[in-house]
Amino acid sequence: xxxxxxxxxxxxxxxxxxxxxxxxxxxxxxxxxxxxxxxxxxxxxxxxxxxxxxxxxxxxxxxxxxxxxxxxxxxxxxxxxxxxxxxxxxxxxxxxxxxxxxxxxxxxxxxxxxxxxxxxxxxxxxxxxxxxxxxxxxxxxxxxxxxxxxxxxxxxxxxxxxxxxxxxxxxxxxxxxxxxxxxxxxxxxxxxxxxxxxxxxxxxxxxxxxxxxxxxxx
Amino acid sequence: xxxxxxxxxxxxxxxxxxxxxxxxxxxxxxxxxxxxxxxxxxxxxxxxxxxxxxxxxxxxxxxxxxxxxxxxxxxxxxxxxxxxxxxxxxxxxxxxxxxxxxxxxxxxxxxxxxxxxxxxxxxxxxxxxxxxxxxxxxxxxxxxxxxxxxxxxxxxxxxxxxxxxxxxxxxxxxxxxxxxxxxxxxxxxxxxxxxxxxxxxxxxxxxxxxxxxxxxxxxxxxxxxxxxxxxxxxxxxxxxxxxxxxxxxxxxxxxxxxxxxxxxxxxxxxxxxxxxxxxxxxxxxxxxxxxxxxxxxxxxxxxxxxxxxxxxxxxxxxxxxxxxxxxxxxxxxxxxxxxxxxxxxxxxxxxxxxxxxxxxxxxxxxxxxxxxxxxxxxxxxxxxxxxxxxxxxxxxxxxxxxxxxxxxxxxxxxxxxxxxxxxxxxxxxxxxxxxxxxxxxxxxxxxxxxxxxxxxxxxxxxxxxxxxxxxxxxxxxxxxxxxxxxxxxxxxxx
Numbered sequence: 206x207x208x209x210x211x212x213x214x215x216x217x218x219x220x221x222x223x224x225x226x227x228x229x230x231x232x233x234x235x236x237x238x239x240x241x242x243x244x245x246x247x248x249x250x251x252x253x254x255x256x257x258x259x260x261x262x263x264x265x266x267x268x269x270x271x272x273x274x275x276x277x278x279x280x281x282x283x284x285x286x287x288x289x290x291x292x293x294x295x296x297x298x299x300x301x302x303x304x305x306x307x308x309x310x311x312x313x314x315x316x317x318x319x320x321x322x323x324x325x326x327x328x329x330x331x332x333x334x335x336x337x338x339x340x341x342x343x344x345x346x347x348x349x350x351x352x353x354x355x356x357x358x359x360x361x362x363x364x365x366x367x368x369x370x371x372x373x374x375x376x377x378x379x380x381x382x383x384x385x386x387x388x389x390x391x392x393x394x395x396x397x398x399x400x401x402x403x404x405x406x407x408x409x410x411x412x413x414x415x416x417x418x419x420x421x422x423x
Numbered sequence: 424x425x426x427x428x429x430x431x432x433x434x435x436x437x438x439x440x441x442x443x444x445x446x447x448x449x450x451x452x453x454x455x456x457x458x459x460x461x462x463x464x465x466x467x468x469x470x471x472x473x474x475x476x477x478x479x480x481x482x483x484x485x486x487x488x489x490x491x492x493x494x495x496x497x498x499x500x501x502x503x504x505x506x507x508x509x510x511x512x513x514x515x516x517x518x519x520x521x522x523x524x525x526x527x528x529x530x531x532x533x534x535x536x537x538x539x540x541x542x543x544x545x546x547x548x549x550x551x552x553x554x555x556x557x558x559x560x561x562x563x564x565x566x567x568x569x570x571x572x573x574x575x576x577x578x579x580x581x582x583x584x585x586x587x588x589x590x591x592x593x594x595x596x597x598x599x600x601x602x603x604x605x606x607x608x609x610x611x612x613x614x615x616x617x618x619x620x621x622x623x624x625x626x627x628x629x630x631x632x633x634x635x636x637x638x639x640x641x642x643x644x645x646x647x648x649x650x651x652x653x654x655x656x657x658x659x660x661x662x663x664x665x666x667x668x669x670x671x672x673x674x675x676x677x678x679x680x681x682x683x684x685x686x687x688x689x690x691x692x693x694x695x696x697x698x699x700x701x702x703x704x705x706x707x708x709x710x711x712x713x714x715x716x717x718x719x720x721x722x723x724x725x726x727x728x729x730x731x732x733x734x735x736x737x738x739x740x741x742x743x744x745x746x747x748x749x750x751x752x753x754x755x756x757x758x759x760x761x762x763x764x765x766x767x768x769x770x771x772x773x774x775x776x777x778x779x780x781x782x783x784x785x786x787x788x789x790x791x792x793x794x795x796x797x798x799x800x801x802x803x804x805x806x807x808x809x810x811x812x813x814x815x816x817x818x819x820x821x822x823x824x825x826x827x828x829x830x831x832x833x834x835x836x837x838x839x840x841x842x843x844x845x846x847x848x849x850x851x852x853x854x855x856x857x858x859x860x861x862x863x864x865x866x867x868x869x870x871x872x873x874x875x876x877x878x879x880x881x882x883x884x885x886x887x888x889x890x891x892x893x894x895x896x897x898x899x900x901x902x903x904x905x906x907x908x909x910x911x912x913x914x915x916x917x
Binding site: 212213215216219220223286290346347348349350351352353417421422 | 577578581582583584585586587588589590593
């Protein structure tokens with residue numbers, strides 16, 4: 206047992222909750238990727254099941270997020286940076302929502318994905334997963350080792366730019382394809398944008414992590 | 424049995440202590456409590472305990488310098504000096520100007536000196552005045568260095584956000600405890616210093632080797648008054664302090680408190696002075712300095728390091744204005760108050776002292792390096808005030824500030840009688856066997872001047888010799904002088 210935990214019980218308790226929140230976020234990123242891939246491989250059953258599991262984890266994540274907010278507000282922790290932290294948690298909360306919305310659209314629309322889009326889409330999913338993983342690492346560093354934050358944030362940006370490139374190429378392919386009807390083009394565009402939005406959001410939140418780390422280390 | 428009127432007279436010192444606790448505790452814990460990093464109750468308990476400890480354990484150093492500036496020799500005078508300082512502090516607070524108890528009490532002492540026609544030791548006054556400039560500057564420099572180092576280490580360690588919050592909280596509590604101790608050690612001289620020469624309590628002896636001197640008892644009472652001020656009235660001030668000059672981060676708040684505490688400690692620690700003297704380094708004068716000045720200096724130091732844009736300069740100017748006005752108001756209040764206390768309330772505000780320029784005194788002057796060629800015609804002249812004797816001597820010969828103080832010290836008439844009963848009764852702690860033997864040899868002797876007793880002791884034993892000159896001797900000599908002052912009090916025949 207760390208002897209410091211006796212003196213800093215409140216701080217350690219919040220850190221532990223934040224760790225749990227980040228593990229849930231990583232689980233969601235993994236489930237999202239698996240469910241989406243299952244859909245791309247033609248398994249609608251696995252997609253539906255993944256979507257349901259995602260919903261359950263999101264509830265848990267919401268619950269722990271509320272507990273952290275309450276701790277920050279009621280236990281007079283972090284008076285100087287409490288507002289910053291609450292602002293950051295609100296931003297972070299949008300990432301799991303974006304997973305849910307993206308998958309919910311797929312479940313609802315069940316779009317027909319062109320064969321040659323499947324591999325690039327799986328690539329996008331893989332980069333999205335890695336971006337969210339890097340975001341979780343950056344957030345973890347914010348509460349454990351500020352020096353490591355920048356490295357993880359840069360990784361989020363790198364993954365986001367990979368996703369952007371693939372997304373742009375696929376969008377080009379969609380709109381250059383004369384066989385696709387306009388409605389299908391817009392449906393595919395929506396799906397691609399929705400998937401790209403997850404990493405955009407991850408990058409936004411990672412920037413917020415970097416701002417907080419810079420502010421609190423100067 | 425303690426005279427109950429003594430307690431009435433002491434009340435002004437307690438009032439001053441209370442107002443110091445109410446205001447200056449904010450300098451120690453204001454930022455921590457104001458930013459809700461530390462709860463008020465926690466801050467008040469720590470502050471109260473450590474202020475009392477600092478006052479009791481390390482309060483004597485700074486009080487001696489204050490005593491040199493003007494030894495208020497009647498409790499009525501001490502009462503008015505403390506009351507005038509307390510009222511000035513109170514009114515300045517009401518006007519929204521930050522308080523400096525140090526400046527207020529210095530003004531009061533000068534007021535008493537003027538009223539009683541007592542000699543003001545210019546070198547001690549200059550020493551104190553210089554600290555009013557040195558203290559905020561030193562605090563600013565320490566804060567700038569400490570802030571740079573802290574930021575470097577914080578960045579190097581990369582401690583996480585929440586854990587950093589916890590560490591800062593603990594660091595603020597520790598710095599606050601250190602600050603409270605230093606505040607007690609340094610500023611107790613402001614609260615009770617004027618009562619030391621007329622200390623109303625007898626020395627207390629607890630078995631072998633432990634005694635509480637009259638001054639320490641005064642400091643304990645004063646420390647308790649400060650603690651009461653902290654508990655009863657400091658919350659509001661604590662909640663408002665910290666944001667007045669510029670907004671401080673928890674790290675900057677810690678640096679401000681630490682720098683303030685270090686400066687107060689430097690100006691109060693006899694041990695540090697001894698250490699510096701032993702290393703043949705220049706010593707820091709033991710002077711009561713302003714806690715407000717120290718904290719303001721620290722905040723400005725941090726602000727300047729960041730470019731100075733965030734500092735509320737108009738607020739700084741009004742604070743400095745307060746520092747200049749305070750001693751003047753306090754001096755005037757004390758002077759007028761003493762007039763009323765003496766002439767309307769028929770109270771003794773100064774003890775009658777006589778200063779005699781006898782042949783032996785003039786000879787003593789000569790031994791101490793004072794030019795005496797023109798003083799022969801003053802032989803046998805009696806003076807009623809210390810300022811008068813200095814003025815008369817100065818008409819004949821040139822005197823520097825230290826020589827002026829010597830003229831007062833050597834010409835002051837006080838009959839000393841060394842009796843076996845008094846030797847048996849006195850506290851012998853701190854006296855060596857050679858010193859005690861020398862004292863026993865003087866049984867039955869009488870002296871017209873206290874210094875004659877000192878000289879007689881020095882003739883018998885080298886352990887009573889005041890060496891003079893040099894940094895190392897300064898501390899040795901101070902100890903001898905402290906012991907001699909105690910003997911002068913014991914063997915004085917009223």
